[in-house]
Amino acid sequence: MASGRDDFIIAIRSAFLKKSNKQQFSLLALIFFSIFLIFLSNLNFIGIKYIKIGINEATYRLSALISYPEKKLSDSINFFSAYFNAYEENRNLKIKIDELNNDKLNYIFLENENKRLKEIVGENNQISEGIVSRVLIDKEGKFLRSIILNKGSKDGVKLGMVVLEKNYLVGQIIEVNYTTSRAILISDLNSNIPVVVEPGSFQSILSGTGKDYGVIKYSKDQLIFDEYNIVYTSGSGGNFRSGLPIGKINNEIENLAVEFFSDLSQLSYVKIQSLEAAEQ
Amino acid sequence: MTLKKINFKNKLFKYFPLVLLYFSVLNEFDIDVTSFGLLSFNLPFIIIFYWSLKDPDHIGNGLIFISGILNDVTLGYPIGVSSFVYLTIISFAAYLRNITLRPNIFKDSLVFLIAILFANSVNALILSFVFGIQINFFEIIANITFTFLLYFLFARIFNFLTPKGT
Secondary structure, X not given: OXXXXXXXXXXXXXHHHOOOOOOOOOHHHHHHHHHXXXXXXXXXXXXXXXXXXXXXXXXXXXXXXXXXXXXXXXHHHHHHHHHHOHHHHHHHHHHHHHHHHHHHHHHHHHHHHHHHHHHHHXXXXXXXXXXXXXXXXOOEOOOOEEEEEOOOHHHOOOOOOEEEEOOEEEEEEEEEOOOOEEXXXXXXXXXXXXXXXXXXXXXXXXXXXXXXXXXXXXXXXXXXXXXXXXXXXXXXXXXXXXXXXXXXXXXXXXXXXXXXXXXXXXXXXXXXXXXXXXXX | OHXXXXXXXXXXXXXXXXXXXXXXXXOOOOOOOHHHOOOOOOHHHHHHHHHHHHOOOOOOHHHHHHHHHHHHHHHOOOOOHHHHHHHXXXXXXXXXXXXXXXXXXXXXXXXXXXXXXXXXXXXXXXXXXXXXXXXXXXXXXXXXXXXXXXXXXXXXXXXXXXXXXX
């Protein structure tokens, strides 16, 4: 019995403390060092922050370079897939264009009327032009859904800026380095956005699911939506300006699921925009 | 000529696990092949466990520690988390190496399963309780299952690639 315990202790001691000739560090020393790093990260220690920015700059570029062949392969597959669906897609698009042309006339009228009414109530939304940025890496980790962009503090990117693809909301800047930045996607589990569901102006929260769709949560009443309901940012909380389109309700995926307008796995170029909606 | 060929092959083999580890950490498919739904596996776990068990001098502990830092940076995790998780995997492998006289793939894989269960639990605990990051546990379980199942395949491939007599 005592011998068995001794063997166990010897094996453990050997595993953690013994270094072979080629090993520079013992396992135990490295484990303590990593715990120390986690502790410093948790405290948001300023030194760690600058070291991280330095490592980020180098790693993002290296990672983008290494991921390049795989990304190109993925793009090629998407290209051929789109090519074979072109005929069907063209026919559907023609029908859609007709519908949209009809709607456009109404929208122009409503837009002008909206502008006029805003002038009357004295609201002046100043929205920055935006910084066009290329997506360097679109990693989908187990826990975080984020993208790395090739614009950083050098180009005027700041924390909290919104990330748009076309005019659809796709994420928000959560980390800024000198020449790169990271944006959390709206599909991330940790993403919660105040939204309004139109028509009806129902205020709610859109939460990410970690998949390619979101869900409407924390609504005041038991709501019933269908695919005609569109989800926009509500502007509550001040993190996002109001009226940014996000997606439409699709109950086929899940109850109160929101199908995003943008395909978050296919982002190539995005626009980073600051929130300068000055209410006068 | 043949000697040169053997030398080249040995050199290639010497750096192969390290290159594969860094490539998988820095590449898009480092931790998940999420495009296939729930089919996701952790290649760095397999590489680290296998080589720490078979030949710990092939990839140094320090280099594995650095690969963890790079993984944290690329995935946006707090610095030190992946390094710590990788080191726990090495601990299991080192313990198994010390107590094993006759290696057996099934015993190895059983310890590997315990190691990845422990490592993922530690990872999830640190991320959710210390840093408040929300986690989808169902995905983690799927990831653990596929990582465990694919260990047999990768162990066979690595065995096949290892030059005889090393």
